[in-house]
Amino acid sequence: MYIANELKVVNNKQYDADIRENVLDILYTLISDIIASKRAFDISDFDLEYYDEFELKTNCHEDIFNTIYISINQPSNYKPLKKIPKDKDKIIFPELYYTLDEFKKDLHAEFVANLDSNNIIWMDEYSVCLKATVNKDDAQYDYYFKMIPCLTYYNQNNVKGQMYQKNGGIEIEYIDLAKDNFKKKNDLTDDLFRQTILIYKNLLLKEKNITTLPREIIETFVYNVPNDMFVDDSKRTMINIVNYIRNNSIKLFKTIDEQDYAFTSQYRSMSPIYVRHITKVLEKQIIK
Numbered sequence: 563m564y565i566a567n568e569l570k571v572v573n574n575k576q577y578d579a580d581i582r583e584n585v586l587d588i589l590y591t592l593i594s595d596i597i598a599s600k601r602a603f604d605i606s607d608f609d610l611e612y613y614d615e616f617e618l619k620t621n622c623h624e625d626i627f628n629t630i631y632i633s634i635n636q637p638s639n640y641k642p643l644k645k646i647p648k649d650k651d652k653i654i655f656p657e658l659y660y661t662l663d664e665f666k667k668d669l670h671a672e673f674v675a676n677l678d679s680n681n682i683i684w685m686d687e688y689s690v691c692l693k694a695t696v697n698k699d700d701a702q703y704d705y706y707f708k709m710i711p712c713l714t715y716y717n718q719n720n721v722k723g724q725m726y727q728k729n730g731g732i733e734i735e736y737i738d739l740a741k742d743n744f745k746k747k748n749d750l751t752d753d754l755f756r757q758t759i760l761i762y763k764n765l766l767l768k769e770k771n772i773t774t775l776p777r778e779i780i781e782t783f784v785y786n787v788p789n790d791m792f793v794d795d796s797k798r799t800m801i802n803i804v805n806y807i808r809n810n811s812i813k814l815f816k817t818i819d820e821q822d823y824a825f826t827s828q829y830r831s832m833s834p835i836y837v838r839h840i841t842k843v844l845e846k847q848i849i850k
Contacts (some may be wrong), residue, residue: 689710
């Protein structure tokens with residue numbers, strides 16, 4: 563049965579904000595230790611910023627990854643170009659003296675050396691991950707963090723973004739602009755934009771075979787729905803929005819930062835196939 567209020571569930575742990583602030587403090591300390599012997603770097607070259615479901619207030623499932631972008635802005639770390647690319651529009655990941663992979667490994671080593679056994683630390687292709695178990699008030703709380711080393715990048719519109727390598731390619735995000743655009747759309751729809759995302763996420767999590775949701779993908783396709791379609795939280799409105807997504811070409815859907823196409827870009831890894839699948843699941847769940 564579709565009951566809107568029961569589907570607007572935000573899943574926060576009691577100490578979320580405190581733990582996130584604490585992790586930022588630890589990160590700044592560890593980065594300072596890493597660069598102490600590297601004359602080219604200063605702590606001011608590193609910008610640490612969260613961009614995740616907690617930041618957008620759309621986290622409705624347990625154990626979300628708190629995602630921190632560690633943006634590095636140090637021009638002297640870039641090696642001179644050996645060749646000028648023939649295709650001037652193609653973005654090539656720069657060669658660095660101190661690479662993101664080296665920084666990732668050094669950061670992982672610092673975490674292992676400085677955190678106690680209540681923490682599990684591992685690396686994936688492009689980030690350092692942390693599961694922190696915190697004991698408070700006779701209870702245990704698990705927190706997951708993904709820390710992504712990236713380069714500060716400016717596009718042709720002079721918009722500041724974050725660039726890193728993932729799945730053999732280049733990933734580019736513009737998290738400051740994405741936050742601003744998300745807030746702007748939510749204000750223009752009287753919070754119905756965010757509420758619709760929560761409703762859809764909670765409906766999807768009712769499916770037995772869906773336990774987690776890809777980061778930002780639901781926020782992105784709902785972002786591309788016109789503001790005047792966010793009328794209320796009724797079943798009819800939720801179906802109308804799903805139908806809009808299904809009946810329009812998602813190849814033309816933009817990222818939330820509006821600097822690229824979300825599902826056809828070579829610089830963003832969002833799956834159009836997954837969107838087609840979950841819109842069918844959503845329709846089924848709404849009309850139950």
